[in-house]
Amino acid sequence: MTGPGTPFGGRRQGRFSQLARRGFTDPRAASLLLDHEALHPVGDDGVLLDALAATADPDLALAALTRLAEAQPEGDRAVLLDTLLAAKPLRDRLLAVLGASEALGDHLARHPVEWRTLTAFDTADLHPGIEEFTAALAEATDPDSLRVGYRRALLTIAARDMTGTTGFTETAAELADLATATLRAALRIAAAEAPEDAAGCRLAVIGMGKCGGRELNYVSDVDVIFVAEPPEGAAEDTEPAALRAATRLAARMMRICSDTTAEGTIWPVDANLRPEGRNGPLVRTLSSHLAYYHRWAKTWEFQALLKARPMAGDEELGARYAEAVAPLVWGAAERDNFVPDVQRMRRRVEESIPADRVDRELKLGPGGLRDVEFAVQLLQLVHGRTDPALRHASTLDALHALAEGGYIGRKDAASLHDSYEFLRTVEHRIQLYRLRRTHLMPEDEADLRRLGRSLGLTPDPVAEVTAAWRRHTTAVRRLHEKLFYRPLLDAVAGLEGGGVRLAPEAARVRLVALGYADPAAALRHLTALASGVTRKAAIQRTLLPVLLDRFADSADPDAGLLGFRKVSDALGTSPWYLRLLRDEGAAAENLARVLSAGRLAPDLLLRAPEAVALLGDPGGLAPRGATALRQEVLAAVGRADSAEAATVAARGVRRRELFRTAAADIVGAYRPTEAPPGEGQGPALDQVGDALTDINAATLAGALRAAVQARWGDELPTRFAIIAMGRFGGHELGYGSDADVLFVHEAREGADRAEADRAALAVAGELTRLLQLPSGDPPLLIDTALRPEGRGGPLVRALDNYAAYYRRWSLVWESQALLRAQPVAGDPELGERFTALIDPLRYPEAGLSESDVREIRRLKARMEAERLPRGADPTTHTKLGRGGLSDIEWTVQLLQLRHAAELPELRTTRTRRALAAAEAAGLLDAEDAAVLDAAWILASRVRNAVMLVRGRPQDTFPTDPRELAAVARYLGYEPGAARQQDTGSGGQMIDDYRRTTRRARTVVERLFYDGD
Known part of the structure; x- marks a missing residue:
């Protein structure tokens, strides 16, 4: 029996304490292993224990060493142990690998004699390249021997890496060179297995991605592109056969590398960067590659080609491929929307990360490796067209060249270099452990401890590695946001030692790449905003990178920057303005989006710049509500000393609320952002319609109060109500909609009827005059053409006069128009009585007669024939075109007139609610209802988009390319969706519009014109 009180127990506890001090986390298990017969007699040797203590994971290293010793052939165990104690280089290399990589420990246990590859490195072995690795794999004649040879070479790379013989840059290059040699060996094996295929083609393997850039990970897909030609001297008609042979050869080569056997796998070969991706042919001729790149390639494909490098196969063909694509790569920055395309691709990648992983992503998360790589590649592509010194495939080489050329600041470059090297080293250490492809920071404390120790972080490796990781990602995120823009600001700031002095031509090139049509004007704006030593200029230099990034992502960067300068000029002396943008992150982002979205919202803001405060308040963009x-408005009108001043006050409230609504719409406060373009936007559109209706209703109430109190004070001799009609009554107003109204009055008890009529007419006339007063605000145009007898009838009628007219003279079109009548201002009780008066007309108990139906159809056909503007395209006119607003609204209204008497749920002024009620009642099927609803939503949103972009209403798509692009952006399309294509169409947006409305027109013709 033993215990702490016995000599044996005391010795054991002392040993446990020594092992714990040396970094073993399980001293009891370590002690048992040290006593294992496989390690006899070296288990207690201090040299061995000290060497184990220096590893990333002493427990792991000891367990692997024990397995390796056990696996030694008879007689070799003593050689291993003696050499281990006697030769420090072997001891350091072997134990460093065993303490960092469980997978390489497993490999050594399966191939126990391979530890000898670590006994000594020749001078040439210290930094091997492709030739040395090719020689090392020369004896591989089948896939398994290639896997073993690959792991053997990987073992030497890891040993140099973990002992500090090589740094990250050399390690990544060695891994890429080993991959190159492996591809060559795999292609050689594949050719030996199918010599007829090898003889029937010339095949070149082009390395892409990190392998092409000689900055590969321990475990990574190896991205490649295959290019093939017939053999030298072959007839032209042999090309198809040569491509088939090359495809079989390439596929076999890929399988040799990718298949998993008892010897594991090497790595997947990924050919998805080829033209058309996984949908395109695996192998193409050089001419086919070039034809695709010239006509169809997207911006990201040229970005990917930046790292293209011939790696295996036919050297001459690979060189020709590289030479042919280089001009395309370095001319990519001249493409439309180049910078937004690249930045959008980066955002797409970020958005694809699962939410529970985004904070652990070393590669794709915010401040991760991809941020550095994207920023560097973006600057390379912009400036590499004119500066060959920037044409490096390696990220760090390119970063150094950008700093040397003055395109980014040296301090920024040094900071990015350090962070990128740290993050890549962390990535290497994580992958090396089990040789698995991962880019996630571990969460387990043991994994973090091993990781921290592998980086030399002590005495608290878990806390230190976590802190260092956070510090570097924060630095990358900060630099990524400003890297592209800061040199522009430094170039105009005029500060001594202020940073990079970007040459004027380089600044112009960068601005053009960002989408600025007038780079000279942009530089003037930046100079005005950011130059000098004032606190204001310093804050602007902090804000502008974020704003410029957002402007570049818009359809009109020039307008965005100009708008920001105007707002800043107007508010620059207000202490709260820049503080708001600096301290409230959403405020600057929202302001940039609003200023670059078109004319309407910036014009509203520039009329009252203080409204920018709404953009920083979390609730600032929420609609106020009708009450x-x-x-x-009524309070502001009551404080005014004249009708004109009261109207100005009401208009001021309207202007601010229009800005609030437009800004909320632009930044997506109303918009379900996960929906595809044109889909799922109904609720957002309804919110805009409600907000605009409430704004205009309140403005009319204020103008009515102003018209009354100027002459009659608080007591008008007649009750007066304003009835909204059309889209106003339906809560479906757009930004450019007129306000259709009827005026109704009723003499107060005891008042003279003639006097009441005169007063009502005077009020209606004065209200109209006040609303027509000249103003820089968007006009509120009221339209009374839907009144009885139209424009030839009285402007205002008494309630009983309406009753007499409707009883005797009303036509079916008036009943149809009254479907959307709703009181919005004035005497509420009179409004309700007017509604009760017209309900029997718009919801007729007998429904519609056949003659009434024919008349409605006749009027609709006449409107289509006569009111569509001359030269307008009927496929894109949002109001009167095929499948547009008029088609859907008349179809829904016909259903209401026919069935609302017996179906109360149809008694609504809102088109979409009536359509949903008709579907629920079985008056049309769900598919037809969805088609009509989608077309109505899309046409309404296009009208809103055009008004936001152009600042004036229009019922069709704009023809100006920038305006068309801005409309597309509002609708949720990527840049380029509105560009003219080779087919002459207006791009994806207009094609989608035509398709949606064409389907709606088919439903309309069946339900409206052909229905019973």
């Missing part, structure tokens, strides 16, 4: 707006 609050009405109260505010």
